[in-house]
Amino acid sequence: MSLQTRITELAQGIAADIKSLKAVGGNLAALNTTSKSSLVAAINEVLQLAQAAGSSSGAAINDAEASAGSTFSSTKVTSLLADLKNQILGGASSAYDTLQEIEAELGNGKTALANLLTAVGNRLSFADAQSLTAAQQLQACANLGIGDPTTDFLAVYTTSKS
Known part of the structure; x- marks a missing residue:
């Protein structure tokens, strides 16, 4: 399925x-709260009443397990992100830590390097401006799973909500 x-x-x-x-x-006039101007105002009124009654105002921090009624601490989130980064890098050296497969190919000699450079030359560049034809742009978007970049999503949304 395309983007x-x-x-x-x-x-x-x-x-x-x-x-x-x-x-x-x-x-909103049917609300049993003093604030009837918006749902947010009514919810805030209920929250203030709950806090006054000694109720918790938010989710509890629970680093042991994820659940709908709790949240992780920022330390736990940072740790999980670091673990994920290490899994993605798969042990590549710092010089090639986002390109582990290229690191393996560079060790195979000049032919592998030449083939790699040719392949890289035929790829979309994120660092340099490129002049692509409309057909090349469409093909690049298709290859990336984006689909047609000229789709008018506002028109899709407007049609869908009516």
Whole structure:
């Protein structure tokens, strides 16, 4: 499934959710709170009452396990990210830590290096400006799973929400 298809489905899903929220939003005047100007104001009023009654104002920190009723500490999140980075790098040396497969190829001699440089020369560059034809741009987007970069997602969204 291309990125274009996924974004289109996302826009359609968001529009459907907005329709549902508008339908079930209800009449704010029917709230049993003092604040009736918005749902946020009413929720904040309820939260303040809960805090005054000694209730917790947020999720508890629990580094032992993930759950819907708790959150990890920033230390735990940093640790998990460091572990993920180490898994992605797979032990590559610092000089090639995002290119482990290239590191292995460079050790095979000049032919491997020449082949690698030719292949890299035929790739999209993130560091340099490139002049690509419309067909090349479309092919690059297709190769990346993006789909058609000219899709008007605002039109998709507008059509979906009406």
